[in-house]
Amino acid sequence: MPVLTASPTLGDLLKFELNASYTRETVTLKAGTSYPLGSVLGRITASGEFRLSPAAEVVGDEGAETAIAVLLQAVDATDGAATGLIAARGPVILADAALVFDASVDQPTERAAKIVQLAAMGLVARHAV
Template identity: 45%
Template sequence: MTLNPAIIGDNAFAPGVTAATYVPDQLIAGRFPLTTDTVTLAAGQNLPRGAVLGVITATGKFRLSAAASTDGSQTPAAILVDGVNATNGDTLAGVYLTGEFNQRAVIFGAGHSVSSTKEALRLREIFLRSSVSAADPS
C-alpha cells in the first residue's frame, strides 16, 4: 500500500503505522439485529461479500443460491459477510442469518432477483430494503 503523507500527516512513515481509506459498501441497510454464524462454503466458488446463499440439503454446505438448482440451495437462506474464495476446496465463511440489507448491494445467483428472493429471505428475518439517499438541500 502506498501511503500519502498529505492525507495521514507526520506519522506516515512511523514504524507500525499504517493507513487505509475506509469505503463503506452500503450492504447493511438498517438497525434490525444482525445475527451471524460460520458455515461451510462448498468448493468451486469464489463469491463476493453480499452474495445470497442457499443450503445444499444433502451436505449442509452453502453455495450461491440459483433459481434452477434442485439440491435445496435454490432457496435463499443467508448472506455472505465477506468475500470468500473456495475455488480449491470447502472453506469456512461468515454469514448473516438476520438483518436489513440494501437490495442494490446484495449479489444474486442465476435466475434470482430482489422480487424472487425477498419473501423467502423475509421468512428468515433477512429484509431487503431499497436504498434511500438524503434529500438535496439546494
C-alpha cells in the same frame, strides 16, 4: 487522472442488525466459486454446505434453491471449501443493490422471489441510497 474504484464494504450491504451475536453464523461454502460480499446463499441439504442460491433446483445441490442467508464477507472457495460469515436470521436490513445473485437468477421476478425467501428468515432487503 486514473479512476479509483472501491470494493463494496460491509457498510454498503448491512444497514441494520439488532444483535450480531444472534444474527450471524459461520458456515462452510461449497468449493469451486469465489463468493463476493452480499452473496445470496442457499444450503445444500445433503452436505449442509452453502452455495449461491440458484433460480431452480440443481441436481446434486438440492435445497440450495431456497435463499436463506447472505454472505457478510468475500470468500474465495475456488480451490476448496471455505468458511464464511453469514447473516442467518433477522432482524437484519440489507441494501438490495448490494445483494449478489447466482447467474441463473437473471429475471426481476426471480430476484424478487429470492428477496421474499430472505424476508422469511428476517433478512429484509430495502432500497438504500
